Amino acid sequence: MAYWLFKSEPNTWGWDQQVAKGDVGEEWDGVRNYQARNFMRQMQIGDRGFFYHSLKEKSVVGIVEVCALCHPDSTTDDSRWECVDIKAVESLPEPVPLAEIKAEPRLADMVLVRNSRLSVQPVTNAEWRLVCEMGGL
DNA sequence: GCCAACGTTGGC
DNA sequence: GCCAACGTTGGC
Secondary structure (H helix, E strand, O other): OOEEEEEEOOOOOOHHHHHHOHHHOEEOOOOOOHHHHHHHHHOOOOOEEEEEEOOOOOEEEEEEEEEEEEEEOOOOOOOOOEEEEEEEEEEEEEEEEHHHHHHOHHHOOOHHHHOOOOOEEEEOHHHHHHHHHHOOO
């Protein structure tokens, strides 16, 4: 199983909305970036991901699971763009702010630190465990 | 609100 | 195929 990170502007699509969708989940649509799309193509059912709020919050707030493989993005007719579906699994007891991630030397190579603009990112097993721990899981 | 970093576009 | 110009994102 692989780990990922999904980034969203909370005023566009927030964790509360994701949770409200329940086990049905929701398309992670609107991605218009080849790198991000290519990562979504690699995802398998059951892969886990962090849900990150950008802008004012800048925190990892929850954990999601991939519940549908990559398919055409329903928000565009452009066949280049595809996305997976994800569903909320659980909230982090303690959201992990970007500042804490940056302050942790073992997380210095996280894509979130290295390339903050990429909206869908891979996360290593070690990074996953550490951020879960920092979030109180 | 500003600006740096990055990706995309289009002219040559 | 290169590179300048432009647009977008997101941290500060």
